[in-house]
Amino acid sequence: MAKAAVRAGLVAVGLAWVLAAQVVLAADAKTYVVEGSKAASLESCVEPTDLMRRRHMELIKHQRDETVHGGIRSSKHSLAGCVDCHIRRVTDQTPAPIHQKSEFCGACHAFTAVNLNCFDCHAAVPKGPGADLAAQAAHQAVGNRPSVQVGPEGEGH
Amino acid sequence: MKEKHAPTDPQRRGFLDAAAAGVTAAVVAPGVILHSVTAAPRSEAVTSDVRWGLLIDTSKCADGCSACVDACDKENGLDLQTPPPGAAEARWDAQKAVWIRKVKVQDNQTGRVTNLPLMCQHCEHPPCVDVCPTGASFKRADGIVMVDRHICIGCRYCMMACPYKARSFVHEVMENQLTRVPRGKGCVESCNLCVHRRDHGEESTACVDACTAAGHEAIVFGDLKDPRSAIRTRLAEMSSRQIREDLALNTGVRYSGI
DSSP, rough: HHHHHHHHHHHHHHHHHHHHHHHHHHHHHHHTSSSSSSSSSSSSSSSOHHHHHHHHHHHHHHHHHHHHHOOOOOOOOOHHHHHHHHSSTTSSSSOTTSSSTSSHHHHHHHHHOOOOOOHHHSSSSSSSSTHHHHHHHHEEEEEEOOOOOOTTSSSOO | OOOOOOOHHHHHHHHHHHHHHHHHHHOOOOOOOSSSSSSOOOOOOOTTTEEEEEEETTTTTTOOHHHHHHHHHHHTTGGGGOTTOOOOOHHHHEEEEEESSEEEETTTOOOEEHHHHHHHOOOOOOHHHHHHSSOOEEEOOSSSSEEEETOOOOOOOHHHHHHHOEEEEEOOOEEEEEEESOOOTTTEEESSHHHHHHHHTTOOOOOHHHHHHHHHHOOOETEEEEEEEEHHHHHHOOOOOOOTTOOOOOOOOEEEEO
């Protein structure tokens, strides 16, 4: 009888430990959205957060084909939109490339040891006129309040 | 086959255009601030209802002018390429990616010199697409021939197949790319008729704008399938040729005065 009680107690403690660990992990993961980015002020990304964490690579992979072959640029799953919204913006400074280990994409990819090739070719900071167009389209598609702040680089095009 | 079209009534066509514009405005209007110049980004896949092309009047193309080339470099981030350390300048000039080349041709019998910009000719039957082993080199439905760098393996077979020497290979690691024009080491690329402008509904290309700004107006851009477009009007009134007509590629870039 006593043995059974001890066993039940151990199982309960184990369960509690697992649950607590999950909560801690979740709290850890939240820190990947960097302060000073547009994303930090929004409630969720273009899809629910858990979906974005697990499947963002699939979303942008499908979207890239639509854009390259079909010319569709109004999608909410565009990489340029990711960069524009998640880049850490410091006043009067060029933002750090988003694939650096201290930044949004780079931090998580370093933690999970997954190679990140997007930025071999794609701009890792919003650059050039119209760099914010993809993010605007994404906000529009999601129905978010469009945080349209056409910066100095977005003008004159 | 869609040969038998009833002749389109221009007034009806005008009305349809106006109606379409109205619908777009209505959908876009509520609570949305659009970018000052650009229209809404494309939301449906391109169709073969249009075919983009260029008409180049070589009699207006000035010797020594490189306005189109410079504008293209700036628009498409080609001026952001950096030579590898220690590279000789001449060698780098021959190696870096270039989308438009200014070509000078001379008729040796008459001595007549002609200047022209040569870029991807956006063939209807592009040899670069025929030879691509991965399907990376492709023709978009609206006639733009381009490279899907996601599946380009950098074999450069298309560069050998192109009769116009229009394609370039990126040999060096790139940084500081423009958002609108991704570019990386190991892929082939060429003129894509400013595809980002097409997808945002802008009316011309960087080279056309620059040529007009320089006062030459030697390049006209437009829809080869629209009988009312500026390019079709010009094509109808002046004689023009394709370069290497003998290959029967039906190029989207036409030249007059050669």
